[in-house]
Every structure is written in structure tokens, then in C-alpha cells.
Amino acid sequence: MKSAVITFPGSNCDRDMHVALNKFGFKNQMVWHNDNELPKSDLVVLPGGFSYGDYLRCGSMASKSKIMQSVINFAKSGGLVMGICNGFQILVESGLVPGVLLRNKYLEFICKNVFVKIDSKDNPYFKNLDKEVFELHIAHNEGNYFCTNDQLKEIQDNNQVAIYYCNDNGKTEEKFNPNGSLNNIAGIFNKEKNVLGMMPHPERMIDESLSGEDGSIFFKNLLNNIK
Amino acid sequence: MEVNEQIAIDHGLKKEEYKKICDLLKRIPNLTELGIFSAMWNEHCSYKSSRLHLKKLPTSGKKVIQGPGENAGVIDIEDGDAIVFKIESHNHPSFIEPYQGAATGVGGIMRDVFTMGARPIANLNSIHFGSSQHKKTKNLLRGVVHGIGGYGNCMGVPTIAGQTSFDNSYNGNILVNAMTLGLVKKNKIFYSKAAGLNKPVIYVGSKTGRDGIHGASMASASFDEKIEEKKPTVQVGDPFTEKLLLEACLELMAGDSIIAIQDMGAAGLTSSSIEMASKGNLGIELNLNKVPCRESKMTPYEIMLSESQERMLIVLENGKEDLAKKIFDKWDLDFAVIGKTTNTKNIELYYDKKQVASIPINTLVENSPMYDRKWKKTKLPKKNLIKKEEFKKFKIKEVLNKILSNPNVCSKEWIWQQYDHTVMGDTIQKPGGDSGVVRVHGTNKAVAATVDSSAIYCWAHPLTGGKQVVCESWRNLISVGATPIAITNCLNFGSPEKEENMGEFVECVQGIGEACEYLKFPVVSGNVSFYNQTKEIGIKPTPSIGGVGLIKDYKQMITMDFKEINNLVLIIGKTEGHLDQSLFARNILNEKNGPPPEINLFNEKNNGETILQLIKSNLVRSAHDVSIGGIITAVSKMCIKGNKGIEFNKPKYFISEIEYLFCEDQGRYVIEIDPKNLKKVISILNKNSVHFDELGKIIDKNMIINQKTKVTIDELKSYNTNWLSNYMN
Numbered sequence: 040m041k042s043a044v045i046t047f048p049g050s051n052c053d054r055d056m057h058v059a060l061n062k063f064g065f066k067n068q069m070v071w072h073n074d075n076e077l078p079k080s081d082l083v084v085l086p087g088g089f090s091y092g093d094y095l096r097c098g099s100m101a102s103k104s105k106i107m108q109s110v111i112n113f114a115k116s117g118g119l120v121m122g123i124c125n126g127f128q129i130l131v132e133s134g135l136v137p138g139v140l141l142r143n144k145y146l147e148f149i150c151k152n153v154f155v156k157i158d159s160k161d162n163p164y165f166k167n168l169d170k171e172v173f174e175l176h177i178a179h180n181e182g183n184y185f186c187t188n189d190q191l192k193e194i195q196d197n198n199q200v201a202i203y204y205c206n207d208n209g210k211t212e213e214k215f216n217p218n219g220s221l222n223n224i225a226g227i228f229n230k231e232k233n234v235l236g237m238m239p240h241p242e243r244m245i246d247e248s249l250s251g252e253d254g255s256i257f258f259k260n261l262l263n264n265i266k
Numbered sequence: 267m268e269v270n271e272q273i274a275i276d277h278g279l280k281k282e283e284y285k286k287i288c289d290l291l292k293r294i295p296n297l298t299e300l301g302i303f304s305a306m307w308n309e310h311c312s313y314k315s316s317r318l319h320l321k322k323l324p325t326s327g328k329k330v331i332q333g334p335g336e337n338a339g340v341i342d343i344e345d346g347d348a349i350v351f352k353i354e355s356h357n358h359p360s361f362i363e364p365y366q367g368a369a370t371g372v373g374g375i376m377r378d379v380f381t382m383g384a385r386p387i388a389n390l391n392s393i394h395f396g397s398s399q400h401k402k403t404k405n406l407l408r409g410v411v412h413g414i415g416g417y418g419n420c421m422g423v424p425t426i427a428g429q430t431s432f433d434n435s436y437n438g439n440i441l442v443n444a445m446t447l448g449l450v451k452k453n454k455i456f457y458s459k460a461a462g463l464n465k466p467v468i469y470v471g472s473k474t475g476r477d478g479i480h481g482a483s484m485a486s487a488s489f490d491e492k493i494e495e496k497k498p499t500v501q502v503g504d505p506f507t508e509k510l511l512l513e514a515c516l517e518l519m520a521g522d523s524i525i526a527i528q529d530m531g532a533a534g535l536t537s538s539s540i541e542m543a544s545k546g547n548l549g550i551e552l553n554l555n556k557v558p559c560r561e562s563k564m565t566p567y568e569i570m571l572s573e574s575q576e577r578m579l580i581v582l583e584n585g586k587e588d589l590a591k592k593i594f595d596k597w598d599l600d601f602a603v604i605g606k607t608t609n610t611k612n613i614e615l616y617y618d619k620k621q622v623a624s625i626p627i628n629t630l631v632e633n634s635p636m637y638d639r640k641w642k643k644t645k646l647p648k649k650n651l652i653k654k655e656e657f658k659k660f661k662i663k664e665v666l667n668k669i670l671s672n673p674n675v676c677s678k679e680w681i682w683q684q685y686d687h688t689v690m691g692d693t694i695q696k697p698g699g700d701s702g703v704v705r706v707h708g709t710n711k712a713v714a715a716t717v718d719s720s721a722i723y724c725w726a727h728p729l730t731g732g733k734q735v736v737c738e739s740w741r742n743l744i745s746v747g748a749t750p751i752a753i754t755n756c757l758n759f760g761s762p763e764k765e766e767n768m769g770e771f772v773e774c775v776q777g778i779g780e781a782c783e784y785l786k787f788p789v790v791s792g793n794v795s796f797y798n799q800t801k802e803i804g805i806k807p808t809p810s811i812g813g814v815g816l817i818k819d820y821k822q823m824i825t826m827d828f829k830e831i832n833n834l835v836l837i838i839g840k841t842e843g844h845l846d847q848s849l850f851a852r853n854i855l856n857e858k859n860g861p862p863p864e865i866n867l868f869n870e871k872n873n874g875e876t877i878l879q880l881i882k883s884n885l886v887r888s889a890h891d892v893s894i895g896g897i898i899t900a901v902s903k904m905c906i907k908g909n910k911g912i913e914f915n916k917p918k919y920f921i922s923e924i925e926y927l928f929c930e931d932q933g934r935y936v937i938e939i940d941p942k943n944l945k946k947v948i949s950i951l952n953k954n955s956v957h958f959d960e961l962g963k964i965i966d967k968n969m970i971i972n973q974k975t976k977v978t979i980d981e982l983k984s985y986n987t988n989w990l991s992n993y994m995n
Contacts, residue, residue, distance in 0.1 A: 048598065049506050052421020055691040073596075087689075089420040092506025145995075148415050148684045178419070178686045240688075248694045248705070248820065 040065050040265050043080040043264030047072045047101045052087035052124065052242065059242035060084070063258035066248070081265050082119045083110055087178070097140065097181045098128030099147040107133055107152050119163060119265070120234045124179050127226070127236035135248060136229050136236045137194060138186035139197040143179070144219025150178040152250055153217055155202040155239055156209045158201050162232035164201070164257075172209040173202075177217060178243035182238040184220035184227070194227060201226035201235055269300050277304035277480075283635055290629040298567045298615065298623045303630065305480075305533035305571055306540060309796050312634040315762035316794040319772055323779045327788045331452065335932075338448075338789025340455060341752050343816050346708060348452045349713055350384035353392075353445035353756040353812040355795035359500040360442040364409025368393075369417040370503040370575055371444040376421060377529040380512050381578065383456040383519045384448025387690060388704050389418045389425040392442050392717045392810040396437030398673050398993060399911035403432070404438050408994065415684045420505035421512070424693050425685035426702025429717050429810075432673040435717075435725075443756040445717055445812040449706060456519060458528040460546035460581045460607050465525055467539070467550060467605040468587070470594050471511045471577035474535070475560035477501050477642045478573025489670070494765030507576040507599070509826035514597040515578065523586035530577040537569045538579040540613055544631045547612035554617045558600040566617045572839065581607060593644050604898035641768035644728050650846045650860035657924040662898075662975045665854055667930070669895045670902055672853060673993075681780070694820055698907075700890060701813075707821050712820035714748035716813050721806040723862035726847045726958040728770045728807055732777020733865040737932060739813030740785055741891035744874045745935060747824040747881045748815030753782065753812050755792040760804020762796045771796075778809060784867040785874075787813070824881055826890035828908030833887060834941050835912060837897060839873050839934030840957040843925035850928035852977045863930050870933045876954045877935055883950070885943050892934040898927040900936050901961070902969065902982050905988045911968040911979055916959055923972070938964065 042065040046053045053069065060067040060082075068078050072090075077083060090101035101107070107129075114135050116119045122130035130136045143149060157171050186194065194200060203211040204223040216223045218238075224239025244254030267273070274284035276620050277300060288294055295303060325333035331348055332340035338352035356371025376386045393410055396403045407430075418425050422534035423446070478501035518524060526536040526546065535557070543550040554566050560574070582590060587603060594601040607642060608614070613630070615623040669675060671777045682697035694712060695703035701716040715881045726729030736753065743750040755778060782788055798805045817823050828835075846860025880886050888908065892900045905911055919926050939947050951958050969977045 049420070050507055051420075051509065051689060055689065058691060088422060089506060089509070092420065092504065092509075094506070147412075148419055148686070150419075150686045151683055152690065176688055178688060180419075243688045243691055245691070247689065250688060 040081045040262055041079060042067045042082040042084060043070045043078055044084045044086055045070050045072060045106055047090035047104060049092050050086050050088035052240065054243045056084050056086045059245050059254065059258055060244060064262050070106060072106050074106050075109065077106065077109045077113055082121065083113055085122040085129050087124030087126060089248045090125055090129065096132065098125060098132040098165065101129045102133035111135065114234050116177065117138055117231065117233050122236040123240055124238055127238055128181065130234060130236040135234045136227050137190050138184055138227065140181050141183040141185050142181050143183050148180040149217050153177050153239065154205050154207050156205040156211055157202055158200045159198045161198065162228060164235050164261060166264050168260050172205065172207065174251050175241055175253055176243040177239050178252050179238055182218045184224040191221065199228045199230065199239055200224055201228050267297050268708050269294055269297055274300060278308055279304050283307060283422055286635065290318045290633055295441050296623065298570060299625055301567050301571050302536050302623065302625060304636065305536045306630040307634050311340055311533050311537055313794055314635045315637050315639050315796060316771065317636050318638055318774045323775065323789045324783045325788050325790065327752065327786060330788055330790055333790050334792060336457060337381045339752065339754060340382065341790060341814065342452065343706065343711065346452050347434060348450050348455065349499060349814060350379050350382045350448040350450055351446065351754055351812065351814055352378050352791040353754045353810060354378065354756060355719065355756050356442045356444065357440065357758065357795050357798055360410055361440050363500040365405045365413040365416065366500050366502050366556060368410040368413030368442050370501045370586040372414050372417040373503045373505060373508050373575055374531050375444045375446045376423065376508065377400050379446045379448035379532065380515055381456065381527050381529045382450065383454050384450035385516060386423045386446050386448045388447045388702060388715055389423050389444065390702065390715055390717045390812060391425065392719055394431045394433065394436045394441040394808060396432065396440065397434045398432050400437045404994065410442055411681050411840045412682055415507045417503055419686040421509050424687045424689050424704065425682065426687055426693055427697050427703060427716055428682065430678050430681060431717065433721060433806060435806040438803065438978040439798045439805050441798065441808060443810045445754065447713060447715055447814065454519065455666065456524055456527050458526050458545055460526040460542040460548050462525060463607055463609055465584060465607045466582045466587055466603045467552065467607065468582050468590060469557060469577065469602045469604045470575055470599055472504065472507050472579060473558040473560040473600055474564065474569055474572045475574045476564065476572060479568060479571045482786055490720045501573045501575050503575050510597040510599055511576050511578065514594050514599055517593050518590055523583050524580055525583060526581040528579050530579060532573065534571060534573045535579065540627055540630055541609065542579065542581060543613065544627050549608035549612045549614065549627065550605060551608050551614045554615055556602050556604040565777035566615055566622045575889055598744065639762050639768045640765050641772045642765040642832050643769055644773060646727050647859060647861045649862050650857060652845055652851065652855065652857060654922055657922050660924060660929065662971055663977055666898060666902065666977065668854060669899055669981065671851055671989045672849060673989060675849065675895050675899060676989040677987045678990060679987065680994055694823060695746060695825060700742040701748065703746055703817065703823055710819050712817040712823060714743050714815045714817060715747050716742035717810055718742060719808050719810040721808040722847055724770065724774055724809065725806040726862045728773035729777045730862050730865055732774035732809060733781040734862065734932060735809055735811045736778050736781035736785065736787065737865055737870045738893060739811040740787060740870065740874055741935065743813050743815035744877050745824065745889045745891045747822050748817045749878060750787050750813060752788050752790045752957055753813045755789055755809055757792065757794045758798050758805065758810065759796050760799040760807040764804065767804050774807050774809050778935050781867060785871055815899055822881060824886055824889045826888055826904050828904045828910040828938055828964050829887045831964050831966055832941065833938050834944060835961045835964060836939060836958050837961045838877060838937060838958045839869065840931065840933050841897065841926060841929065841934065842922035843929045844931045845925060845929050848896065848928060848930040850896065863932050865932055872954060873933050873935065873956055876951060876956045877937065880947060882952060885939055885947050887940065888938040888939050890936050892936060894930060896928040896930055902986065904936060905969055905979055906982050906986055909979060912962045912966045913965050913970040914962040936961065
């Protein structure tokens with residue numbers, strides 16, 4: 040399976056994502072933001088970082104990068120596009136997923152492990168997973184998801200919420216919400232569920248010596264789903 | 267403007283220094299030249315008060331590839347890999363403008379590391395604030411933490427360890443020391459020594475602005491009531507540009523175009539161009555009209571003295587300009603050929619086709635002033651006669667609560683959660699342990715790093731304090747299973763013009779030197795920060811030591827959390843009950859006199875090496891060194907992290923229980939072992955003549971100290987974890 044990770048100026052989780060994808064059997068290629076065309080891929084990843092220094096708004100300038108037109112076309116044709124952290128912010132800014140990401144409620148960068156609950160497995164990312172609650176890692180300053188009431192209704196009606204912040208038992212209460220996001224939302228899909236944006240970094244949880252191994256489960260399953 | 271003595275004094279130069287400049291030049295310098303001299307001759311750049319003493323530090327060893335004198339030190343970690351590292355202060359700017367001051371401190375030290383061709387793989391910091399009651403402390407702490415995070419997080423380099431302390435003596439002078447480690451192949455290290463004539467001199471990175479002019483001079487003076495006026499001397503950082511600069515430089519370094527490279531740090535274009543030429547014994551000629559400027563009509567004086575961030579100066583091989591330009595264009599960075607190397611041994615500056623400065627380089631470097639300042643020796647204070655009858659009135663549980671929630675002991679999670687400590691995917695020991703540990707990407711090796719200081723001990727007796735802080739660093743590396751290799755030091759002191767402060771400096775350096783020599787733990791880089799004082803009041807002497815060690819198989823790394831119920835807990839090293847200058851004496855008894863705990867370098871080395879031997883034989887499950895707060899504080903942290911309790915053995919005390927639990931005797935470690943390995947462990951300890959006691963046994967959920975004193979793990983956690991977040995929110 041082929042994947043592509045886009046490097047924007049200021050991306051800093053691009054290498055980590057590259058390492059993770061290769062580790063679990065993808066043939067990954069790095070793609071420069073100023074390129075016109077995506078290489079042939081089964082999965083495109085917008086990695087974490089501070090594209091364009093987070094200037095203007097996080098993800099906003101990257102969403103206008105040259106390569107993004109091909110990414111948008113790829114997504115519209117049903118290709119799998121995943122945005123992690125800053126990648127999620129870029130997806131939001133490019134309109135591929137609904138809503139916005141505001142500054143964290145307590146106005147501070149947060150780096151820690153969190154638990155997230157998978158809402159629906161009716162999608163290519165989570166299909167066939169045999170558990171609902173995952174321990175993943177977050178590291179962000181602007182992960183406070185927000186959208187209008189109408190958007191929220193639509194998102195919920197379409198089962199577009201990918202993951203919610205929760206505790207180790209899967210309870211999605213406000214006190215388990217690290218950044219103030221609406222309804223504890225940690226990640227969402229587009230309507231067709233081929234585009235996933237989420238704040239947590241599965242690529243940082245791929246080794247028992249690191250923060251944990253739930254990222255490994257995610258990537259292995261993703262590869263099998265795409266095959 | 268005609269230069270005269272008063273203008274020189276306004277530039278921070280002394281009368282006699284100005285006279286020396288005129289003598290060396292055999293004429294009166296013009297203003298640009300005077301500015302260059304003031305930048306090169308200030309304390310920050312010239313080390314004029316410290317050089318004489320720093321020479322005494324041990325700086326070489328089998329693993330040292332590069333000692334002090336380059337942008338950073340370099341050590342060998344085998345298999346062709348090397349670690350480049352250094353610590354640097356950004357104290358004065360951080361007090362004036364905490365966010366930018368701290369941010370640019372982090373940016374500056376990372377530049378020092380990647381200038382040498384190394385990709386930064388870990389950041390650390392040592393930050394010190396005034397009393398928690400002081401009105402400025404909270405805002406300064408918040409600003410500094412945001413600044414460190416703002417820069418390091420954006421760069422995508424994990425911040426893996428640090429140290430935070432609070433003390434009255436920092437009320438008017440906080441300390442912000444930033445350290446970076448980078449990874450490089452041994453045969454791809456870049457140096458700042460220029461070579462060859464007529465080689466193009468290239469300027470890359472951000473444009474030059476009017477920010478930070480005289481930053482280095484500001485850092486070489488004491489603060490007074492006019493401090494707010496100094497805000498414009500603080501540089502403004504842009505981590506995004508630095509990230510691009512890092513990637514562009516590493517891309518260029520992959521080829522063979524670079525002869526020498528130097529970042530523009532303190533004293534900007536002045537010191538970078540002069541250092542490269544000086545090391546190569548060459549001259550350098552710069553056309554200042556070619557320097558990319560952010561603002562119009564900048565004068566040669568301003569261009570030379572600006573400390574705008576994220577800039578590099580490179581001496582290229584002839585004919586490589588186009589190739590280099592292509593790389594910097596790709597990363598949207600400025601690139602300009604601004605001059606060339608010459609054989610004149612002068613720095614010659616041109617602006618609007620006129621020569622605006624011409625100075626022999628040796629007058630700026632070799633002939634810079636060096637002082638043998640007067641200094642006063644600190645006598646070892648008399649041992650305090652603390653009345654032991656008084657101990658009876660203390661309830662251990664109440665004292666433990668006060669100690670664990672003390673600002674200098676409590677958990678600093680509120681701080682390090684704001685630093686990205688997991689990016690790059692190799693952090694295997696996060697902040698909060700004895701050392702931070704990162705894997706060497708793609709290998710089985712890992713590098714451990716720690717930063718430490720003990721200002722109280724250094725203040726009580728600088729010679730002992732200097733030794734202690736090196737030993738503390740050594741112990742923190744050993745505790746995670748790393749073999750200590752070398753240190754970097756950041757020496758924060760008051761005014762060298764005061765005999766007491768100079769004495770503290772001289773004796774701390776002597777102590778550091780003795781310990782480094784004995785432990786074979788050389789100093790490979792560092793920085794001196796004097797004038798950390800407001801009016802007449804200096805800070806407590808605060809040398810920060812950044813230690814680095816290697817773990818050959820990262821799976822053998824040790825953490826401090828208790829692992830398993832029924833395992834045995836040993837205390838290694840002798841407990842003799844030294845309470846003077848301990849947290850207990852100072853904060854519970856309110857007794858500030860007496861000597862710090864003694865350092866026995868033989869025991870220190872022997873105990874440490876024995877612990878490493880035990881770890882390498884897979885006999886240690888968890889380990890933690892004993893530092894401030896004594897045995898009970900060390901054990902409490904192991905309980906909290908492992909979510910397990912301990913039942914202390916009934917001790918054979920020759921000293922009181924309070925002394926046993928809270929004293930700060932040095933060279934000690936707490937280790938957890940499997941009971942079935944007890945014999946093996948004892949035989950190794952005995953063979954090496956290492957003193958130990960069986961401290962207790964790991965149990966579930968409670969710390970049972972004696973029949974009357976029981977503390978639950980939840981209580982320990984609440985003592986230790988809440989103070990800082992409550993204080994900040």
C-alpha cells in the first residue's frame with residue numbers, strides 16, 4: 040500500500056509519520072508542499088507541526104499551498120486523506136471537514152496522553168478494530184473544536200464524529216476534555232468518511248518504549264482495511 | 267559623531283579599556299568601530315573576568331571530540347555518531363521580556379548546535395525565579411514557560427528535562443538557561459574556522475532589523491530602576507524561520523560546499539564574522555549594502571550590532587554560491603553574498619562604496635582585556651548545633667506534607683506539560699525522571715541528559731557546592747542507567763567586580779573542576795553569565811550543570827517508579843544525618859546557617875559505578891538518587907510514580923529518625939530489587955565496599971514509616987502534585 044506525507048514549511052511530525060507508516064507496511068513517500076501533483080497513493084497524510092509558523096491562523100496558509108489542490112481533488116474522488124493535529128487544522132481550513140479549531144480553553148499548549156473513544160466503525164479507518172477506547176497522545180495549542188449548532192446537528196446525523204475525549208472506561212464527560220472542545224470532539228470525518236481529521240498523534244504511540252502502543256493497533260488495522 | 271571617552275563609557279567600556287583601544291589602533295576609533303569593540307570586549311563575549319579561571323577546568327577525555335571554544339562541545343557516542351551539546355543563559359532579556367527572552371534563548375542554543383551540522387534531538391532548561399510570594403514571579407514564570415514552549419514546540423524538538431527553583435535572591439534577576447543536544451555523524455561536523463583566501467562570505471536566514479542592538483552589552487551590566495527602558499535591546503524570535511533555517515542548513519551541509527559556518531548570536535554579524543576570520547587567521551571584508559535589512563536606512567553601526575535572530579554566516583567554497591542559493595530559495599530564506607575572506611588580517615567594512623571600519627582582528631580577540639579580579643575566599647561555615655530534643659515536636663506526616671509541597675520539590679508537571687516532549691518519536695524517558703532520555707534514532711542506543719544546580723549549597727560554601735552540583739548531574743545520569751560522558755556548564759553569578767561574588771565564582775569553578783577531574787566527566791562547552799544582580803544585591807551563586815550520558819541498549823534504561831509489590835528497597839551510600847542547608851533545616855527549622863553536606867569524591871565514583879554495574883547486570887528494577895528532602899522525599903516520588911507503597915524496616919538508627927529520613931548526605935541512591943537477587947546484589951556491593959541498608963519492602967497503596975505513621979499514596983500525590991497548578995491558576 041502506498042502512502043504520501045506532505046511536508047509544509049514548518050511541518051515537524053512529517054518524519055515521525057513517515058517512520059510509523061513504513062513500520063506498519065506502507066510504502067511512504069514524502070511530498071513537498073510546492074509540488075503540483077500527488078504521487079499515486081492509497082493514503083495521503085497531512086502531518087502535525089506548525090505549518091507557516093501558525094501565522095494568520097493555524098493551517099490557514101498551508102490550506103492554500105500548491106499541493107493542496109491535488110489533495111482536495113484526491114479527497115473528492117474518494118481517496119483517503121488523514122490530517123493529524125496541524126494536519127487537522129489544515130483540513131478544517133481547506134473545508135474538507137466542517138468546523139474550526141480554537142485555542143485551548145486554558146490558553147496553554149498541552150502535551151500528554153489522553154483516552155479517546157471511537158464513535159462509529161462504519162468507516163475505512165476504524166473498521167474491524169476490536170476495541171473502542173484508545174490511549175493516544177496529544178500535543179497542541181489549538182485543538183478546541185467548535186462548529187455551529189446546525190453543523191453539529193448535521194455532523195451527528197451523519198455519524199461524522201470520529202473520536203471523543205474520554206477516560207480509560209470510555210466515559211466522555213467534560214472533565215476528561217483536555218482543551219474545551221465542543222462535546223469532547225477529538226476528531227471528525229467528512230460526510231463520506233474518507234477524510235479524517237484528529238488532534239491525537241497515533242504516530243507517537245507505536246512502540247512499547249514510547250508512550251504506548253495503541254497507535255500500532257490503529258496503523259496495522261488501517262493497512263489491513265486498505266488492502 | 268566624533269568618538270570620545272564619554273561615548274565609550276556609554277557603550278559599557280571602562281576608561282582604561284577605551285585608552286587601550288586607541289593605543290591598539292594608534293588612532294581614535296569611529297563610532298562603528300567603537301561599537302564593534304564594545305560588542306567584542308564586553309563580559310558576555312570576551313569572558314574577560316572568567317577566562318583566567320575557566321582555563322583550569324578539565325576539558326579533554328577519550329570521548330571528547332570538541333571541547334570549549336566552538337559553537338558547542340562534541341562527544342563521541344560510538345558507531346560513528348556524536349552528540350553536540352551546550353547550555354547558555356538568557357537571564358537578562360528574560361527578566362525584561364519573559365516570553366521573547368526565553369524563546370530566543372532556546373532559539374539561540376539550538377542554532378549553536380545545528381551550526382555544527384547536528385540535528386537538535388532534545389532541549390532542556392534550568393529556570394530560577396524569585397520567591398513565590400514576590401509580585402512578579404507568577405507572570406515571569408508564565409511568560410518564560412510559554413516562551414520556551416513557543417519556540418521549542420514549533421521547532422519540533424522535544425523538551426525532555428529541566429529544573430525549576432524559587433528563591434528570594436532571584437526576585438530581581440531570574441535565570442533562564444537553555445540547553446540543546448544534537449546528533450551528528452562524526453565525519454560531518456562543521457566548525458567555525460574559515461580557511462582560504464577570496465572565499466565568498468554568505469549571509470542566510472532572517473533579515474537584519476534594529477532589534478537587540480547592544481543585547482550583549484545589556485547582558486554585561488547590572489539592572490537598575492531604568493530596566494524597562496531596556497526592552498528594545500531584547501531580541502524577537504521567530505521559530506518558524508529557525509525551523510526553515512535548520513532544514514536549509516542541514517540540506518546544504520549534506521554536500522561539501524561549506525568551509526566554515528557560524529550563527530549570529532550575541533553581537534550578531536560582528537562576532538560571527540570576526541570569530542570565523544580570527545580562527546582561520548585571515549581577514550574579512552564585508553559590503554554592508556548587501557546585508558538583507560528589514561528596515562530602511564540602517565547604518566553600518568546598526569547592521570553590525572543588531573542581534574536579530576535566525577541568521578547564519580557561512581564561508582563557502584568558490585563556485586558553490588548557486589547551489590547554496592537554490593537551497594535557501596526553496597526554504598524561502600534570504601541569501602546574500604556579502605563579502606569575502608582576505609589576507610589582511612583586518613575586518614574591513616564598506617558601505618556606499620566607502621570604507622567605514624578597518625580593525626586588526628587580533629586587537630578584537632587576542633588583545634581583548636583579561637582581568638585577574640580580586641576575590642574573597644568563603645570559609646567553611648561551622649557546623650550547626652541543631653537541638654535534637656526539638657525533633658520530638660514534629661509529626662513526620664506533617665513535615666512530609668510541607669517538604670513534598672515545597673515549591674522546589676513539588677511536581678513540575680504544570681510546566682512540562684506545556685512543552686512538546688514526545689515529538690520526534692524517540693523520547694523514552696519523559697520529564698519528571700532523574701534524566702530525560704531519547705533514543706538515537708534508528709539504533710539501540712539512547713542518550714540521557716539532565717540539568718542541575720544547587721544554589722543553596724553553593725551559597726553556603728562555593729567550593730563544596732561546585733563539586734556537589736557536578737555529582738548531582740552524575741547521579742542523575744547513573745540513576746537512569748546511563749554512563750556519564752561529559753558536561754556543559756552555565757555559570758550564573760553576580761558582579762565580578764565585587765570580591766564576594768568573584769570569590770563565589772572562582773571557588774565554584776574550582777569545585778566543578780575537581781569533581782569533573784575525579785569523575786572523568788569533562789566540561790566540553792559552557793557559558794558565563796555575570797552581573798545577575800539588581801543594584802547591590804546579587805543572586806545566590808548558581809552554576810547550572812548539563813550532564814550527558816550514553817545508554818548502549820535502551821531497553822536497559824531505568825525509571826524511578828516502583829515496579830512490583832514485595833520487591834526490596836535498598837539505600838546505597840552512607841546516611842550520617844547531615845541536616846545543615848537541607849530543606850528540612852531551612853524550611854522546617856528555619857535555620858539557614860551551617861555547611862552544605864560534604865562531598866566524598868571516592869564514594870561518589872564508587873557508588874555510582876557500582877549502581878551502573880548492578881543495572882548492567884539486570885539487577886535493578888527502579889532507581890532514584892537521594893537529593894533535596896532526603897530519603898523520604900526520594901522514596902515518596904518512587905511511590906507516587908509507581909502507584910505503590912513501602913513499608914520501612916525498623917531501622918538501626920545511630921541518628922534520630924528525623925535525621926535519617928530528611929538529611930541530605932551525598933552520594934546516595936534508592937534502588938528496587940527482586941528479593942531473589944538479594945544475595946547477588948549484596949555480593950557486588952560488598953565486593954566494591956559500597957555501604958548500603960535495607961530500607962524496606964514495596965507494598966500496596968501505603969507508606970508505612972513506623973507504627974504510628976502511615977501515609978496513603980493518594981495523600982503523597984496530593985502533597986506533591988497540587989502546589990504549582992494551584993499557584994498558577
